[in-house]
Amino acid sequence: MKALVHDEGLALVELAPPTCEAGEALIAVRLAGVCATDLEVLRGYRDYRGVMGHEMVGEVVECPDDPTWVGRRVAPEINVTCGHCHACRHGCANMCERRSVMGIFGRPGCFAELVALPIANLHVVPDSVDDLAAVFVEPLAAAYRISTQIDVAGLQSVAVLGDGKLGLLIAMAMAERGAPVVLYGRHERKLLLAEGAGIATRRSERGKPRSCDLVVEATGSASGLKDALELVRPRGTLVLKSTFQGAVNLNTNRIVVDEITVLGSRCGPFDVALDALARAAVDPRPLIDATYPLADGVAAIEHARSKGTLKVLLDMRAL
Amino acid sequence: MKALVHDEGLALVELAPPTCEAGEALIAVRLAGVCATDLEVLRGYRDYRGVMGHEMVGEVVECPDDPTWVGRRVAPEINVTCGHCHACRHGCANMCERRSVMGIFGRPGCFAELVALPIANLHVVPDSVDDLAAVFVEPLAAAYRISTQIDVAGLQSVAVLGDGKLGLLIAMAMAERGAPVVLYGRHERKLLLAEGAGIATRRSERGKPRSCDLVVEATGSASGLKDALELVRPRGTLVLKSTFQGAVNLNTNRIVVDEITVLGSRCGPFDVALDALARAAVDPRPLIDATYPLADGVAAIEHARSKGTLKVLLDMRAL
Numbered sequence: 088m089k090a091l092v093h094d095e096g097l098a099l100v101e102l103a104p105p106t107c108e109a110g111e112a113l114i115a116v117r118l119a120g121v122c123a124t125d126l127e128v129l130r131g132y133r134d135y136r137g138v139m140g141h142e143m144v145g146e147v148v149e150c151p152d153d154p155t156w157v158g159r160r161v162a163p164e165i166n167v168t169c170g171h172c173h174a175c176r177h178g179c180a181n182m183c184e185r186r187s188v189m190g191i192f193g194r195p196g197c198f199a200e201l202v203a204l205p206i207a208n209l210h211v212v213p214d215s216v217d218d219l220a221a222v223f224v225e226p227l228a229a230a231y232r233i234s235t236q237i238d239v240a241g242l243q244s245v246a247v248l249g250d251g252k253l254g255l256l257i258a259m260a261m262a263e264r265g266a267p268v269v270l271y272g273r274h275e276r277k278l279l280l281a282e283g284a285g286i287a288t289r290r291s292e293r294g295k296p297r298s299c300d301l302v303v304e305a306t307g308s309a310s311g312l313k314d315a316l317e318l319v320r321p322r323g324t325l326v327l328k329s330t331f332q333g334a335v336n337l338n339t340n341r342i343v344v345d346e347i348t349v350l351g352s353r354c355g356p357f358d359v360a361l362d363a364l365a366r367a368a369v370d371p372r373p374l375i376d377a378t379y380p381l382a383d384g385v386a387a388i389e390h391a392r393s394k395g396t397l398k399v400l401l402d403m404r405a406l
Numbered sequence: 407m408k409a410l411v412h413d414e415g416l417a418l419v420e421l422a423p424p425t426c427e428a429g430e431a432l433i434a435v436r437l438a439g440v441c442a443t444d445l446e447v448l449r450g451y452r453d454y455r456g457v458m459g460h461e462m463v464g465e466v467v468e469c470p471d472d473p474t475w476v477g478r479r480v481a482p483e484i485n486v487t488c489g490h491c492h493a494c495r496h497g498c499a500n501m502c503e504r505r506s507v508m509g510i511f512g513r514p515g516c517f518a519e520l521v522a523l524p525i526a527n528l529h530v531v532p533d534s535v536d537d538l539a540a541v542f543v544e545p546l547a548a549a550y551r552i553s554t555q556i557d558v559a560g561l562q563s564v565a566v567l568g569d570g571k572l573g574l575l576i577a578m579a580m581a582e583r584g585a586p587v588v589l590y591g592r593h594e595r596k597l598l599l600a601e602g603a604g605i606a607t608r609r610s611e612r613g614k615p616r617s618c619d620l621v622v623e624a625t626g627s628a629s630g631l632k633d634a635l636e637l638v639r640p641r642g643t644l645v646l647k648s649t650f651q652g653a654v655n656l657n658t659n660r661i662v663v664d665e666i667t668v669l670g671s672r673c674g675p676f677d678v679a680l681d682a683l684a685r686a687a688v689d690p691r692p693l694i695d696a697t698y699p700l701a702d703g704v705a706a707i708e709h710a711r712s713k714g715t716l717k718v719l720l721d722m723r724a725l
Contacts, residue, residue, distance in 0.1 A: 174640060179640060236665075322498055328662065330663065334656060334658070335658045337655075337658070338653045344672055348667060351661035
């Protein structure tokens with residue numbers, strides 16, 4: 088099968104198709120999404136080498152342990168967990184100490200014709216959710232993660248900083264959960280897109296200092312993080328959603344003196360994201376800037392890397 | 407009156423005694439404590455100039471608006487608040503936007519014979535609490551602040567990093583609240599002191615990575631902060647208690663990927679601290695390394711600054 092592999096540089100290569108281990112299903116990938124984390128991986132994050140990609144929708148083509156899965160359209164969770172460690176036994180399976188993560192750490196990704204994953208990772212995509220929406224389940228779930236950590240509907244003022252893919256999805260998810268969200272950004276096209284989804288916007292990454300109950304940092308930049316910390320009110324909460332390479336300077340004095348809570352937020356609930364898509368309560372499809380056949384995967388990544396680009400998809404059925 | 411003033415350098419100077427504004431009491435200071443924040447102020451923190459000091463016990467000598475206060479022994483809160491701003495009206499008076507802070511910001515401190523403060527700031531010290539214990543009410547309240555932010559008794563493993571004054575008081579306060587505290591430090595004398603108070607210790611500032619539910623950073627050093635972040639478990643909490651000058655490098659990736667909560671913690675409940683002292687549930691007096699008359703205040707600060715020193719007191723009655 089063809090796959091987009093990061094090894095000595097990024098290249099489309101021919102690989103032997105994966106085989107199902109016990110409890111696994113083989114999935115024919117339909118669409119996959121390029122994420123900022125993929126670009127970080129290509130810059131050295133986690134020293135990953137192998138098939139890239141972790142956002143996908145596909146169809147089960149083989150499942151020896153439970154053939155009823157064959158033919159089902161699925162969006163798979165990206166963390167493959169052991170089920171036995173302390174984290175797994177205490178409801179934090181995403182923090183599993185022995186986890187592998189599709190396309191990021193210890194497990195091949197989905198920028199390929201086929202991928203093998205545990206049945207336990209699969210979520211069936213309802214018929215009402217088309218592939219173009221379903222490919223967003225993983226990042227949309229990550230966006231919904233915040234509202235499982237904090238009661239966002241009870242807040243007076245919520246700022247999401249950064250109008251990139253992540254910021255837009257977070258703003259959509261939080262607005263859908265009843266939070267009084269304002270999306271802060273500097274890109275007219277993206278802010279108009281947010282406004283089209285009914286979200287209030289502000290054409291800046293700065294706001295009235297110390298004014299927001301909750302600020303979500305989704306710029307992915309150190310300066311955005313600084314702005315975010317300035318924007319949160321005393322005893323407010325700053326959610327960190329972007330992963331940065333290396334350590335970042337943070338004004339810990341502000342955190343102490345104003346008793347700020349800084350909260351890390353990563354993967355989220357696939358069921359919540361799928362439910363929102365099925366109800367058409369959130370529509371991420373306007374974020375799609377381009378779809379490339381897998382054969383043009385290297386060009387797709389280049390496009391995703393170019394400034395101002397929102398979501399780039401890879402279509403595996405259009406080899 | 408004599409007062410220890412930070413202006414062009416630190417000096418004992420003769421000042422006109424303060425007068426009571428409306429709603430204020432004039433307090434004859436008995437004992438005052440030198441805090442790490444005083445040393446930070448002397449290094450430029452908040453650009454404060456004026457009479458130093460914020461930890462004290464004293465006796466009310468004048469109170470035109472309510473003479474019943476005269477003769478009472480008091481420990482005063484250090485934040486003088488407006489009572490009208492958003493923070494004051496929403497139960498966060500310590501975050502008052504127009505606050506002044508005794509000896510730190512906009513208001514003379516207590517390294518002086520007399521200090522004037524609002525009646526609303528005064529807490530009566532019970533007879534069972536002697537002056538040497540009462541002078542610790544402010545820092546002990548700050549130590550208790552953590553257990554008002556987090557249910558510490560429900561945790562499995564709590565580490566306090568740093569065996570200085572702050573770390574010792576925090577360990578005492580958290581142990582008293584039922585938390586399974588281990589105090590991490592490198593100073594034999596201080597760790598023995600903690601052990602004498604029934605607290606488990608570890609002769610290191612490092613521990614098993616990712617093992618603790620709650621880690622309190624009380625070293626005041628950037629390396630201690632790094633160690634603290636490594637020690638906290640996925641989805642655990644890191645409490646920042648030390649104020650650092652300037653921005654500090656922090657591995658925000660760890661915060662995001664492991665969904666760590668970083669929580670700033672500052673001033674605390676005086677009533678809780680006074681109650682613990684009155685019950686003799688906590689005894690901070692073994693932390694006293696030296697007591698100087700106010701006349702030797704400059705030497706007292708020098709002593710407080712010297713490596714390994716715990717609490718240095720100023721005695722205003724022994725001029």
